[in-house]
Each structure stands twice: as C-alpha cells, then as structure tokens.
Amino acid sequence: MSQQVKRRANTKMVPLQSDAIVPERDINKAPVLEARHLGIEFGGLKAVDDFNLTIGKTEIAGLIGPNGAGKTTVFNLITKVYEPTMGAVLINGRDTHGMNIVQASKLGIARTFQNIRLFDQMTVEENVRIGLHNQIKYNMFTGMLRLPAYWKQEKKQHDRALELLHIFDMEKLADEQAGSLPYGAQRRLEIVRALATNPSLLLLDEPAAGMNPHETEELMENIAKIRDQFQIAILLIEHDMSLVMGVCEGICVLNFGKIIAKGTADEIQANPVVIEAYLGKKKEGQA
Amino acid sequence: MTKAKRNRLIYNIVTYALVIAAFLILQSMIANKTITRSLKGQLVPICCWIVMAVSLNLVIGISGELSLGHAGFMSIGAYTGAVVSGWLLNAFAVENTLLRLVLAIIAGGVMAGILGALIGIPVLRLRGDYLAIVTLAFGEIIRSLVNVLYIGVSDGRLRFSFLTKDMPEGTVMLVDGAKGAVKIKPISTFTVGFVLILITLFVVLNLINSRAGCAIKATRDNRIAAESMGIPVTKYKMIAFTTAAALAGMAGALYGLNSSTVVPTQFTFNQSINVLVFVVLGGLGNVLGSVISATLLTVLPEVLRAFSDYRMLAYAIVLILVMIFTNNPLIRSFVNRLFSPIKRLFRKNKQGGDIA
Numbered sequence: 001m002s003q004q005v006k007r008r009a010n011t012k013m014v015p016l017q018s019d020a021i022v023p024e025r026d027i028n029k030a031p032v033l034e035a036r037h038l039g040i041e042f043g044g045l046k047a048v049d050d051f052n053l054t055i056g057k058t059e060i061a062g063l064i065g066p067n068g069a070g071k072t073t074v075f076n077l078i079t080k081v082y083e084p085t086m087g088a089v090l091i092n093g094r095d096t097h098g099m100n101i102v103q104a105s106k107l108g109i110a111r112t113f114q115n116i117r118l119f120d121q122m123t124v125e126e127n128v129r130i131g132l133h134n135q136i137k138y139n140m141f142t143g144m145l146r147l148p149a150y151w152k153q154e155k156k157q158h159d160r161a162l163e164l165l166h167i168f169d170m171e172k173l174a175d176e177q178a179g180s181l182p183y184g185a186q187r188r189l190e191i192v193r194a195l196a197t198n199p200s201l202l203l204l205d206e207p208a209a210g211m212n213p214h215e216t217e218e219l220m221e222n223i224a225k226i227r228d229q230f231q232i233a234i235l236l237i238e239h240d241m242s243l244v245m246g247v248c249e250g251i252c253v254l255n256f257g258k259i260i261a262k263g264t265a266d267e268i269q270a271n272p273v274v275i276e277a278y279l280g281k282k283k284e285g286q287a
Numbered sequence: 288m289t290k291a292k293r294n295r296l297i298y299n300i301v302t303y304a305l306v307i308a309a310f311l312i313l314q315s316m317i318a319n320k321t322i323t324r325s326l327k328g329q330l331v332p333i334c335c336w337i338v339m340a341v342s343l344n345l346v347i348g349i350s351g352e353l354s355l356g357h358a359g360f361m362s363i364g365a366y367t368g369a370v371v372s373g374w375l376l377n378a379f380a381v382e383n384t385l386l387r388l389v390l391a392i393i394a395g396g397v398m399a400g401i402l403g404a405l406i407g408i409p410v411l412r413l414r415g416d417y418l419a420i421v422t423l424a425f426g427e428i429i430r431s432l433v434n435v436l437y438i439g440v441s442d443g444r445l446r447f448s449f450l451t452k453d454m455p456e457g458t459v460m461l462v463d464g465a466k467g468a469v470k471i472k473p474i475s476t477f478t479v480g481f482v483l484i485l486i487t488l489f490v491v492l493n494l495i496n497s498r499a500g501c502a503i504k505a506t507r508d509n510r511i512a513a514e515s516m517g518i519p520v521t522k523y524k525m526i527a528f529t530t531a532a533a534l535a536g537m538a539g540a541l542y543g544l545n546s547s548t549v550v551p552t553q554f555t556f557n558q559s560i561n562v563l564v565f566v567v568l569g570g571l572g573n574v575l576g577s578v579i580s581a582t583l584l585t586v587l588p589e590v591l592r593a594f595s596d597y598r599m600l601a602y603a604i605v606l607i608l609v610m611i612f613t614n615n616p617l618i619r620s621f622v623n624r625l626f627s628p629i630k631r632l633f634r635k636n637k638q639g640g641d642i643a
Binding site: 079081100101102105106109110111113117118119120121122123125126129130131133134137138140142143144145146150153154157158174175193194196197 | 493500502507515520
C-alpha cells in the first residue's frame, strides 16, 4: 500500500506557483476542492491569508505547520464553520459562499475534529447512523408510526453501519457507548462516522494524535485503503511527520496563516524555508 | 437482535406494561370502591402531570434545551380546551361529553403546538440558554394576557374582547378575565387521561428510537459535530420542542376540563419548575423515570397533607439527596454493590438459556 503511495508521490511535480500540490494524474479530472485567495480576519488579525489550494479526486494531501499556524482555521473555513472574509471555497466546482455547515456537508465534505467530538452518550452504531442520516432516509411520521418503510430503512442503516465499522474492525464495539471507548478507537470512530456521510472530500484533523507508533502505522495504511476503497480525496492535518511523509502525495506548509511551501514529501523536507519555520526545530528536538 | 436494541425493547415494554398495569389496578379499585376519595380526585391530574413530565423530558433530556415555560403551554391548552368545549356545547349543542373532550384536547394540542413553533423558530436558531430565558418570559406573558382576555359565546358565535369586558346582553361567558375560564362542565375522565398517556409514550418513545430521534440526540451531544454530519440542528430542535408543546397543550386541556374553573394563577412559573423537578428527579432522558416521579410527586403532597407546612422543606431535601446520590461515585458504587446480587441473579437466569 505505502509503496503505491510513494510511487505516486515521485511522479512529475507541478510548479510551486500552481494551486495544485499533487502531481496531476488526470488532466481532465475536476478538482474536489478549490480554495482561492482564502482568508479570514479576526478583529484585524489575519488568521489565514491568501490561501490557495486545489485537491483533485482521490488525492491525499497534507496540511502541516507549527502550532497556531492556522491549519484548523483552514478546515473551519472549508467546512463553513467560519465564513471567509476573503476569497472563495469551491467544492466539486460549486461556490460555497453564504452556505452553512449543513449545506456544505451535503456538497460532500466530511471532517473529524482535533479534540474528538463524538456523540458521547450514544452507542457506536448510533454515531455511524448519524453519518448515514442523509444517505438512508425515511420521514418522521414513518418513524413515529413504525410503518414498513421504517423497518426496512432501519435494517439498511444497521447493515451499512456495520459494513463501515468493519473498515477498522470495530463491529464488535457497535453496542458500546461512544464516550467510553479508548482514545484511539474514538479517533477511528470519528473517521468512520465521517465516511458514512458519503463524502467526496474527507478532512482529518490530527488523526494520529495520541496514538502509539504501531497504531499510527496502521492508521497510515488505513488512510490509503480508505482512499482506494471509497475513491475520495483526503486532506489531513498532522504533526506526526512519519504519517504525513508516508501517506501524503502532496504537502502544504502553513506558517502564520500563509502558505510557505508546497510540494512532495521530499521537496518539503529539503525546503530551507520549511526547515527554518518548522522541521528544523522539530528535528533538533527529536535528535 | 443486538444488545442495545434488546435493552431498548425491554425498557419500552416495561414502560408500557407499568402504565397499563397501574391503570388496570386503579380501574378495579374504582369498581370495587376501595379507592380513597382524595386519590380518585387525583387520578386525572396525575395523568396530566405524567404527560407534562414526559413531554418536558423530550425537550430537556433528549434535545438538551432548557425550557422554563412548560406550564405556559399547559395553560394555553387548558384555556383552549375550555373555550372549545363550551363553544361546542353552547353553539352546536354537542351533548356527547367524550366527543367534546377529545375535540377540546386536540384543539388544545394544536394551539399549544402552533405557539411552540412560533417561539421555537427564532429562539432555537441561537446557541446557549436563550430558550430558557424566552420560555420563562413566555409563561409569564401568557399568564398576564389571559388575565385580561374575555371570550363569550352568543347567537352561536364566539366573541372575543381584550382588556375590557365588551359583550352583548345574554352572552355566555367562557373566559372571564381574571376569574379565568368559568362554568366549565367537568368532563375529563381517567380513561381518556390513560389513553393520552399511552399516546404520549407512543409518540415520544417512537420518536426517540427513530432516525429523527437519533438526530435530536446528536444535536444534544455535540452541536458542531451534528451540523458537520449534515444534520439541520434547528429543524430537529424544532421538532422536539413543538411536539413537547403540543403534548403539554393536550395535557392542559385535560387538566382544565377536570374542574369547574381554570384561573391564570394555576399556571405560574412555580408549576413549570414543578414539572422540571419531575424530569430531573426521574432522570434526564429517562421516560419511565419521568412517569414514576410525576406520579409520586403528585400523590405524595396529598398523602402528606398533615405536614403541609414542611412540604417544601422536605421537597428541597429530597431533591438535594437525589442529586448527591446520582452524582457521587462513592455512593453510586455502594448502591450498585447493594443491588449487584439481585442483578447477578437475573443475569444468570437470562444467560442460562443462551449458554445451554
């Protein structure tokens, strides 16, 4: 799996000036996400400024940067938690201007959160079912009156939920309360829940935070597996460099709200600006 | 069937069974005339308070919003019910009491539901405790408004007047300002109350265990996450709030038609808090708990009438004790240990079949 990823990463790179950070595999492929001159100001502070990024179908991209660089803010802009003060976000070619979180989600964005946001008091299966909310439907009165459609759709939801949980071998936990799961399982459940919404772009906010090296490695394989199985694009924020360098086909480095570098893992690692801003310090600390 | 599903099914069956059993026992007591007069007089109010508690639980326990004006919806139901019943009797000469009662209850529910929706539309879009503030004000506004509301029926049509009593001669007054709804013919029956409880349980339990109910619970647990999963939070909070308001209106109509007068001071802020106490005592999100606590807390004050001076004091102490008991891990584990032999007994019996 990771071999395949590496091979893709080593193909011809688009120039840095372009918005795309992953080498074009299919020139006609419509981008899933386009961020154009995206920016937001909080009372005069430019948290994100002139952020340009294009992600095509089935690409895995990484967003890295020191603490407070504005990575999560970018996620919040893409998912419409914040309305950008500058620029635009296009999802599957559609401008998201003026949309709310729900509308953006229906366009095909799903995300996980840096500090896990599960529905703690509900079971694991119910959490996944929430993700299926707009996929497998029946109306409220069908549910209240228990019409035949209710049973049919409930069965469908149940089967689909277990199918999705199978990605991380979590079917056995289906009846557990989500809040009582161990940390790593909660992170995985968040990914499953996001996948349940049938997205075309999956945003992962520090998926490996709090995981041990073994779990991280497993997660890395799973991310590539998810991409292949669901044919979706993935953008992830991560501090664990082994994961970012291992799985991301293109990497975008953010510092003080601005993009300072874009490229493949090798290019980013060799980029002096990045080393100065981020990797250099990290390497000293680790060595 | 999965474990969670089975637990839920057992819980629902126990809830229904308990209510039906209580009804049958009470009915047989009525038939044998072994029931005390004071308890018999309490039967319909108990039904009303159960419906109130279960419906408020839908707002507080399931959708996670705080509503402090549930008595306001009850009062709307009570007044609407009284007016509709009086109107049907005076204008259309509908003598069938059951028909009048049912129509009054439906009208009360619809009216309260509409007002609930009107309040919910602006308020439920906001985050935080705004609903508590607005519903608190709503309860008081309704109380003040009906104080100066006059509704009468003459020549077969309803006449409304506001602030001043401006009615032609020979009008039969249905709502007479500060005197409240007057000259109501009490037509509520325990059986209708019981059916209303069953309907409430059916609606609330089925709603909780459906796609919409899951979405409502999700908005309670984490609003942002629910939104990013594509769940329209306001819509589902509206569903929960409007349903609860309509049920409260139905309970109000039943309550209003149980006595000969309904006065505005019956539905004060204190009553809303009373219902809130039922819900908290029964457990947030626990429908069966609401049913039991509403029953006990309605019956107890009557039983302890001799100590009525200390009633509020005892009430406060009980509430504090409940909070300590349910939140203290030490006491909780102690209680669990106390009950564990019984639990184990049950588990053995149940699993014996599975293993063999």
